[in-house]
Amino acid sequence: MDNFTVGVVVFPGSNCDRDVSWALEGCLDIRTKYLWHESSDLSDVDAIVLPGGFSYGDYLRCGAIARFSPLINALDEFVKSGKRVLGICNGFQILTESGFLPGALIANKNLNFICDDVELDIVSSKGGWFNNVDEKQTIKLPIAHGEGRYHCDSDTLKKLLDNELIALRYKNNPNGSSFDIAGITNEKGNVLGLMPHPERACDETIGGTDGLHTLKSLILK
Amino acid sequence: MDQFAVKVFVRLRPSVLDPAGEATKSASIKLGAEGIKSLRIGKMIEVKIEGNGENEVREKIDLLCDRLFANTVIEDYEYSLEKL
Numbered sequence: 001m002d003n004f005t006v007g008v009v010v011f012p013g014s015n016c017d018r019d020v021s022w023a024l025e026g027c028l029d030i031r032t033k034y035l036w037h038e039s040s041d042l043s044d045v046d047a048i049v050l051p052g053g054f055s056y057g058d059y060l061r062c063g064a065i066a067r068f069s070p071l072i073n074a075l076d077e078f079v080k081s082g083k084r085v086l087g088i089c090n091g092f093q094i095l096t097e098s099g100f101l102p103g104a105l106i107a108n109k110n111l112n113f114i115c116d117d118v119e120l121d122i123v124s125s126k127g128g129w130f131n132n133v134d135e136k137q138t139i140k141l142p143i144a145h146g147e148g149r150y151h152c153d154s155d156t157l158k159k160l161l162d163n164e165l166i167a168l169r170y171k172n173n174p175n176g177s178s179f180d181i182a183g184i185t186n187e188k189g190n191v192l193g194l195m196p197h198p199e200r201a202c203d204e205t206i207g208g209t210d211g212l213h214t215l216k217s218l219i220l221k
Numbered sequence: 222m223d224q225f226a227v228k229v230f231v232r233l234r235p236s237v238l239d240p241a242g243e244a245t246k247s248a249s250i251k252l253g254a255e256g257i258k259s260l261r262i263g264k265m266i267e268v269k270i271e272g273n274g275e276n277e278v279r280e281k282i283d284l285l286c287d288r289l290f291a292n293t294v295i296e297d298y299e300y301s302l303e304k305l
Contacts, residue, residue, distance in 0.1 A: 060289070061292055064292065068289075096294075097292065103294060104295045106233075106237065107240055107241060109238065109240055110240065111241060151294070152294065176240075
């Protein structure tokens with residue numbers, strides 16, 4: 001872990017990049033490096049976080065413009081090599097827009113921007129992103145989004161279910177997501193996208209530590 | 222080179238709930254408009270583009286629609302094209 005470095009991607013409009021870096025460095029003693037979106041050199045990072053925010057002002061659709069950045073173009077090789085990528089909130093939206101994860105994230109059913117703590121069921125342990133030794137474990141994480149309603153067609157949902165790709169489900173669906181989905185992984189398990197913010201739940205003084213394990217698991221091989 | 226004016230319409234697929242459309246429908250009814258059965262909100266994108274003939278321009282617009290203007294997981298698109 002000494003030299004392990006997590007790249008935290010910064011797009012114009014990212015606003016959780018510093019939170020992620022603070023949580024990794026301050027709470028977990030994991031080294032981070034900011035990666036400007038125009039960089040395509042990922043050679044000196046071992047894992048990548050796409051943080052929350054409003055990349056490119058959410059113009060056209062959330063994540064739609066970010067998808068064409070040099071960094072996202074370089075991400076394909078990074079993911080294929082088995083290295084871990086975590087997309088939080090806007091990062092999840094970017095991962096679906098760019099095809100790393102299936103489905104799409106669209107306006108909340110009630111049109112509200114929802115900023116709240118939510119209870120989540122850990123559904124799958126694929127990729128080791130969650131510390132769910134129990135069959136059904138619940139964690140509490142903050143959400144803050146206007147476009148967090150996960151949508152996919154029935155064939156995709158079946159594929160998600162059959163391959164145990166659904167990582168997290170809302171206990172009380174706040175945004176109208178299909179099948180209460182809050183987070184999914186790719187088939188290999190090295191890419192996780194989720195709407196809740198684990199980096200905002202890494203210290204008891206700010207309300208909880210249920211996000212620690214997910215950030216810590218970035219260093220898993 | 223020919224120049225074309227293209228109007229691209231991007232709509233949420235019929236199977237996708239449109240809460241903004243529903244809210245606008247509700248406001249329309251409060252305004253006193255009667256008989257509204259459905260109201261859905263989409264986007265219209267205007268593009269002026271050059272190319273060697275209509276077929277080449279259509280190829281370019283198809284690519285733009287499929288890869289950028291619309292997310293085909295949730296949206297459908299169509300466009301009209303006028304030679305300037």
